[in-house]
Amino acid sequence: MASLASRSATQALRNTARRAAPRLVSAPIKSQAASYSLLAKAAVAANATSAQKTSSIEGARGIKTLDFAGTKEVVYERSDWPLAKLQDYFKDDTLALIGYGSQGHGQGLNARDNGLNVIVGVRKDGESWKQAMEDGWVPGETLFPIEEAIKKGTIIMNLLSDAAQSQTWHEVAPLITKGKTLYFSHGFSIVYKEDTKVIPPSDVDVILVAPKGSGRTVRTLFKEGRGINSSVAVFQDVTGKAKEKAIALGVGIGSGYMYDTTFEKEVYSDLYGERGVLMGAIQGLFLAQYQVLRKNGHSPSEAFNETVEEATQSLYPLIGAKGMDYMFNACSTTARRGALDWAPVFEKANVPIFEQLYESVKNGTETRKSLEFNGRSTYRQDLAAELEVINNQEIWRAGKTVRSLRPDYKPESE
Ligand SMILES: NC(=O)C1=CN([C@@H]2O[C@H](COP(=O)(O)OP(=O)(O)OC[C@H]3O[C@@H](n4cnc5c(N)ncnc54)[C@H](OP(=O)(O)O)[C@@H]3O)[C@@H](O)[C@H]2O)C=CC1
Ligand SMILES: CC[C@](O)(C(C)=O)C(=O)O
Numbered sequence: 001m002a003s004l005a006s007r008s009a010t011q012a013l014r015n016t017a018r019r020a021a022p023r024l025v026s027a028p029i030k031s032q033a034a035s036y037s038l039l040a041k042a043a044v045a046a047n048a049t050s051a052q053k054t055s056s057i058e059g060a061r062g063i064k065t066l067d068f069a070g071t072k073e074v075v076y077e078r079s080d081w082p083l084a085k086l087q088d089y090f091k092d093d094t095l096a097l098i099g100y101g102s103q104g105h106g107q108g109l110n111a112r113d114n115g116l117n118v119i120v121g122v123r124k125d126g127e128s129w130k131q132a133m134e135d136g137w138v139p140g141e142t143l144f145p146i147e148e149a150i151k152k153g154t155i156i157m158n159l160l161s162d163a164a165q166s167q168t169w170h171e172v173a174p175l176i177t178k179g180k181t182l183y184f185s186h187g188f189s190i191v192y193k194e195d196t197k198v199i200p201p202s203d204v205d206v207i208l209v210a211p212k213g214s215g216r217t218v219r220t221l222f223k224e225g226r227g228i229n230s231s232v233a234v235f236q237d238v239t240g241k242a243k244e245k246a247i248a249l250g251v252g253i254g255s256g257y258m259y260d261t262t263f264e265k266e267v268y269s270d271l272y273g274e275r276g277v278l279m280g281a282i283q284g285l286f287l288a289q290y291q292v293l294r295k296n297g298h299s300p301s302e303a304f305n306e307t308v309e310e311a312t313q314s315l316y317p318l319i320g321a322k323g324m325d326y327m328f329n330a331c332s333t334t335a336r337r338g339a340l341d342w343a344p345v346f347e348k349a350n351v352p353i354f355e356q357l358y359e360s361v362k363n364g365t366e367t368r369k370s371l372e373f374n375g376r377s378t379y380r381q382d383l384a385a386e387l388e389v390i391n392n393q394e395i396w397r398a399g400k401t402v403r404s405l406r407p408d409y410k411p412e413s414e
């Protein structure tokens with residue numbers, strides 16, 4: 001098994017280099033060839049290691065049934081898709097990646113580095129067009145206006161903003177012809193079809209790979225030879241191969257492990273999570289704690305250190321590494337006693353808010369707000385203006401000074 005894995009790894013590396021060569025000629029970044037080969041090596045090594053590990057655990061590569069706290073779930077892993085197999089599977093395909101935001105960037109570069117044939121489609125001369133060029137996509141070769149890219153693509157990866165997916169659908173839909181595959185990274189457009197009007201033609205596969213993390217992390221994990229967790233789902237299976245294609249694409253864009261979901265479950269949980277603990281709730285909770293400390297005479301640095309810096313730099317990474325009880329056990333018995341007492345108080349206070357939030361997601365209120373706001377031509381400036389208000393809150397201004405004292409601080413990254 002091990003020698004098979006290493007043979008396929010070597011072959012994959014050769015194929016990767018072969019397929020990459022023509023694209024590297026036109027790439028503007030001089031170090032791209034070197035970094036490409038490092039990336040390919042990391043990806044191949046990760047595939048091989050993972051394959052060996054799985055085979056010794058299960059005897060069957062690629063798909064595992066695991067027990068998640070008493071519920072059995074299927075997990076797909078990239079060891080089933082060594083690079084050579086992946087490249088062969090997509091050898092006749094052109095992945096037309098439409099939109100170049102956070103996900104377009106991460107998924108596009110990863111798929112390109114995996115040796116797949118990727119082109120990008122965005123508004124000509126918009127912000128994304130510039131960013132794509134900076135990342136080495138070449139106008140007329142691998143970078144096109146949206147319509148042209150869709151015409152050239154066989155797999156249409158719709159990574160426009162969710163609002164733009166709806167706004168552009170009347171132009172996009174006629175180009176999604178029989179035999180193409182329609183791919184999303186969010187269940188949004190399909191599930192809220194009453195509002196988005198996105199109703200795919202009935203003769204194409206419609207699939208979803210939703211990375212459970214920022215597009216920036218999709219890229220950095222890939223570069224480290226690791227992979228992001230992603231959800232996969234099939235909305236429409238015309239070819240009988242939709243699921244397999246979704247999993248292969250998931251590997252292609254840099255997923256390590258993929259979990260089964262539906263379009264509906266993905267969008268409900270995602271909209272809920274980002275408004276909740278991942279983003280909205282955490283900003284609200286940090287701010288509330290900070291404000292009360294300040295009202296009681298604590299200095300900005302003390303309030304920030306006790307609220308954000310200690311959380312992000314010391315305690316939350318411990319939760320990430322080994323769970324909540326591990327973090328609790330790494331803290332004093334005094335802290336443990338108090339936190340154990342107060343956790344249910346916070347839970348009780350917050351359950352009604354989370355229930356209200358889930359309902360607002362489910363009944364489409366959140367979707368309609370997002371479509372209206374992000375559908376404005378000024379969406380970038382409008383979001384930036386609101387984020388500037390947060391940036392100017394005392395808590396985050398104090399944070400800048402606290403960060404500046406870190407040994408690895410780089411002023412240009414602020
Ligand atoms: N951000 C993330 O990490 C995650 C995102 N997703 C999902 O992935 C998809 C893409 O999200 P994300 O990468 O964040 O992108 P954004 O939501 O930031 O959208 C940006 C892209 O949409 C384009 N766009 C916006 N409005 C228009 C318009 N009216 N016409 C044409 N193009 C337009 C922008 O082009 P221009 O520069 O020209 O305005 C840009 O390329 C979404 O479905 C999202 O929910 C899923 C997981 C995580
Ligand atoms: C948490 C926000 C997110 O859902 C994500 C990075 O997963 C998004 O839509 O960007």
Ligand SMILES: [Mg+2]
Pocket residue numbers: 270271274
């Ligand atoms: Mg989201």
Ligand SMILES: [Mg+2]
Pocket residue numbers: 211212213270274
């Ligand atoms: Mg998300």
